[in-house]
Amino acid sequence: AASARDEDGESGDADESLVGRGISRREDAALLRGEAEFTDDLRAPGMAHLALVRSECAHGDVVDVDTAEAAAREDVVAVFTWADVAASDAPGTLPLTTEPLDCDPPEHPLLARERVRYQGQPVAAVVAEDRYAAADAARTVNVTYDEREAVVDPVAATAESAPDLFEAAPNNVALTSELGDADATDEAFADADRVVSLDLENNRLMPTAMEPRAALARWSAGDERLTVEMTAQGPHGERRKFAHSLGLAEGDVRVVAPRVGGGFGHKNTPYPGDSLAGWAAMELGRPVKWTATRRGNYLAGNHGRDHRTHGEVAVDDDGTIRGFRVETHANAGGHGLGFGPAMPGSYGTLLAGQYDVPAIHCETTVAFTNTAPVHSYRGAGRPEAIYVTERLVDAAARELGTDPVELRRRNQLAPEDLPHETAVGASYDSGDYEATMDEALDAVDYAERTATERDDEGRYVGVGVACLVESSGFSFESGVVRVEPDGNVRVYAGTHSHGQGHETTYAQIVADELGVPYEDVAVGEGDTERIPQGTGTFASRSTITGGNAVAESARDVRGKARRVAAHLLDADPDALALDDGTFRVEGAPERTCEVAEVAEAAYGPGLPDHLSPGLEATTFYEPEGTTYPHGTHVAVVAVDPETGEIEILRYVAADDCGEQINPTIVEGQIHGGVAQGIGQARYEQTAYDEDGSLLTDSMRSYAVPRAGQIPEMETRATVSPSPRNDLGVKGVGEAGTIGAPPALVNAVADALEPLGVRHVDMPLTDERVWRAIRDAEQ
Template identity: 45%
Template sequence: MVLSRLVGARVRRKEDPRLITGRATYVDDVRIPGMLYLAFVRSPHPHARIRSINVEQALAMPGVVAVVTGQDLRGILKMTDEIGGEGEDAGTVQEGATSPRMFPMAVDRVRHVGQAVVAVVAESDYQARDAVDAVQVDYETLPAVVDPEAAMQDGAPQLWDELPNNIAMSYDRTRGDVDAAFQNADVVVKQRMINQRLAGVPMEPRGVVAAPDPATGGVTVWSSTQAPHWNRNDIAKNLGLGQNQVRVIAPQVGGGFGVKIGAYAEDFILSGIAYHLQRPVKWIETRSENLMATHQGRAQIADVEVAADGRGKILAYRLNLIQDQGAYPKDTSLGVLTSLVVVGCYDIPAIDLHIRGVCTNTMDVGAYRGAGRPEAAYYIERAIDLIADRTGLDPAEVRRVNFIPPEKFPYTTIVGEIYDSGDYAKALDKALELSGYQQLRQEQAAARQQGRYLGIGLSSYVEICGFGPWESATLRIEPSGAVTVYSGICPQGQGQETVFAQMVADHLGADFDQITVQFGDTATAPQGNGTMGSRGLAVGGGAVMLSIEKIREKLKQIAAAMLEASVDDIELADGRWRVKGAPDKSVTLAQIAAEAYGGTLPADIAPGLETTDFFRPEDETFPFGTHVAVVELMPDTGEVKLLRYVSVDDCGVIMNPMLVEGQVHGGLAQGIAQALLEEVRYDDNGQLLTGTLMDYAVPKATHLPVFETDHTETPTHLNPMGAKGIGEAATIGSTPAVANAVIDALEPLGITHLDMPFTPEKIRTVMQEARP
């Protein structure tokens, strides 16, 4: 694919000036005359019945306008005790899954700490928060369960009557002759692996402003969301309004990472109360609320068993997986998403999968950067290193012998996923070369002679992204030649405003500075599915390209009429539409646009330059790569020093290298942080122990080295750009690379596995216990 003038170049982001100067608008910046403020009474108990609620004192406090209980909310919302899942059709409920009936605010029972019980509405934020303390709730505490394995046992506390043993979903698949493979294997490795629970911690917590709309008789909602159309559709359904009576605006969104997908309870509560009171209402999440009431990620327990021959070639793979769903199963697809890429980059002929989603008295678990795919990569990449350890082979060579060869693409895996394209050995070789892998092994041997604990970790990953089912774009050229693109995606920093403008400038001859790209407003953007799963460019960009191609054809027709030439002889070159072989006969986009709206077009050409198009990809795309981590462990303190980090990622055709690097850097920080730092913890009674950023560790610059990043480029045929997606790739590759490095450093002590996070306390303890 030949890259043109702007596409493929390091173009600075159009978004950045307003962001770095503080001129961007976030939900908390929305100010409306007569605005009220809302604060929540949240449950202090992980499991309890609500005996009674007394709101009289709160109602009598200064500035308080309303105090709304769950029972009151029943009279405001039109829902039948059920809130939508992630999308208007709650499409994340999987085969073998049961979705219990839920309501945005507790009515008679709470099931996790932080669940909303009462909403207090007042003239100021401070008055609302003060009145929260005056609400009296009488609870009858119930037994709680936070361990998903314990929750599955007979006699465990039951969260939902319709979910025996708290099992929300079951998924079992066997492909190939697994038993025979294990019977004939030279090597069998078994390991229990934990993917600890994580918090998304976006820089901007969630927020909602809802206001009545006199024009439609409905509501306008500002929400920090990744999918405004999904929220609009769910809110309209649950308020009993038409979708054209509800407008959802996602202004600037300060980070999402999956935890802002779909409508939350607060979206329904704010919308319903604003509609009921006919006054605007605002709620901005505090950081403590964010850590206990915004859905969390990962939270899996996996028993992995792999059979291999003497060369390290994997013959079969068994996975028993328990996915902690939290109290309200927001997304029952997570365990299944893990299974879709559980074989990673490898040609594995047989597999046995047993997956259970289990409810516990904890906050819901949903999508978090990668959503199931980082977990899958962790299991298979740790298994590869266990095979290498058992056979005495080099971990790089075990990966190489198992890779799907490039001539087999498109390749259907044993679980049925069709990998579009790949050259995994190429990425591995480049990573080994850039890191100086052989030299690193020599340095490691020398360090061990000196009593130092140096570790080298590899990770070769593949991920699934570019999810459909479709995405939309509207492209409009004004009479002046200025261009506006409206897209159904809703980025939170990925840079699509820049890359879509690059595409338009190159393919239409538009002035880059006169291109505006708009997202996040259901009143202006065509129906869309939002930004998640690295679909913004791969699917959203496909819709933009469809619109570009339609407009190109019309531009050629108008230019041909203006230049008195055949349409087939018109080309775009050097930013002008000209006659082939006669560069002096040309017109600009602005001249064509003026003609399109000027009333002198030929009768067979319709006026205007505007189109709306929907792109439906045939399938998902599968980016891949190899990462190398180098660590040193400090026995006296347990500190893990990350000395070097090399990543080679393949996201297909790169539209803007600077944007790719930014996504890789952010993804690496989050993936490395899972390995070394982060964990949401509840005590045995269901109380949250990591409810502030003093308790929940997030990475700082001092934790990370200067990243050494590079890429290979393997295009996909599944969209017009050849782009695969990069938003989650580095997170997926980095966690197992760092984990493998830490375990490799511990190898002289006979330690072959340790569960994340590798905190100094944990590392120091195991080293002190294992050293002579």
């Protein structure tokens, strides 16, 4: 990482560089002491509170919304229905984040028009003087529905007999996509010695951030501007959403995201609640706050995953993989939000995994159903893809009687094969996949392993390996570096940290690039008024895009600072070295000036004509191409054949995210991701009944793992710098959620192979595992 600052030889000493050091996160003290301000902590004079009346019916026509009792209650300011939104100047619908669809995009109204399509869809909004009055009044709103038949399963939804959600989308098909070469794949399958297939369900998940979604909207009638403080992963995207749904110019909306207590993908999508807070603030001329309840968040915050896949691998007897054929039905839910997990770019293009596979064909059908909209949850498409690949590779090895690791070795791309264009259009950049795999295998002494063992308690012990590739670095980001007149440095980026630690890592990058002390650099994100533009934080993109944007701005600022210092020191700019905030004239160490002096001069009078005032730079950075982090996760499990209970004995994650800005933060990201991956593999299952009622609408019924259910994990790292951006970095935020599910399912399949169990769908609850054992025995 030091290479980025070496172009003029200012810091040859990598040991002094901040990049690469695992310093503690500077944001944590305020978070741990409870001093950080979240949206719901904010108050505004005259603020009213908005509560949503959510539909309890998953599919039906709205016959009547009786608001009389609510409107008559003490402390209620107003009760709104779609008729009120329609009577205003606002369009009142949310934009779709992904186009084109196979059908005309069905609009998502802020409040249900004639029909509701998922349980939890907002039907009315109550605004009251306090939060409790709003919630109590919302309960008295009486909605009458003419119920329709519901469909919740994405395969069933596409059947002729299924009820249609939208006239414009026959058979509920929102989107179909095809990747790869069907003919070449057919040929590969015809020629191969064997075909191994699996039917896989990628279980539906509900992102569970500690903080539910919230917004505080203020309308300034004088200058007709809307300011919304809210839980956002990408404030500029939210600003676009408000402009679209409320009929405002983007420049007349300011979105500020203060501290945000976790996002995991579900605070990156347009929702009715926050737009309604904005709309109500404009209608009422007073600030309006909305904070989702946990149940509301579960009912209508976007869900993740939910794929049904038939996968096939064509393999020769010597273990050479000839092709993959994949057919997936993905659930879009009751309104399109973006279809993250089903988009070809994030799902199908990852299906080659780490392997040299000549032919791949993937067909995806995305179906509307009467369930909450499905969009991104940490990984959004990549965990689903790698799960398919790694389960198929494992199944092929078992079919051939080959060690699953040997089969992987045989087909893994070698460093000299990279860059490599896969049969589904991904262009891998760099990495030694086998070396990283060996790091993980060495940690569990894989080579010493004998055939499936039983432990002292008679439990079956299994080892599961999952090799992953991820895509990261999507789109552009803006970054501003400003040296204030007193020499302190402010950094702004269009990304948004809601737990990732950008305040620390961006400060490391800028302090290095600029040659100033780390303590002098402050990082700000999450304000559309301070930051020129932004794409936001998702898809492990921030370090590649935002990190490089602030690095480039810092380099520009340093160049300018050097010219100003040269003027002050009456020296040649090329004869200056900058370190720890001080410029020195080479060969004359007594001739120095501090960055603070340079800054004062840059803003003060007396600058020579060839220097313009100011010490600031803005960069719009777009990486040269996508980067592909990789890694291998290994799980060792023991399964009790009597009860189906699993114990994770070891979990090792070996990951490669290129140059690491902060190894401690990288490790923390992997820990968090693996915890969520274990949640998916073992506990979490979003359940609907056939009428579309969410059965898991609280943390009592939705099993997010507790700390005690997460084993100790061991991490290992290799470093393959990406040639596609200046810092040589790749993303790491999602590696854990990608690696853990296939590692665990492969481990359980390995443990239970002697019992004839071939596959168990996630979540691997005791009951499911026990049933799989019992069914195999019969």
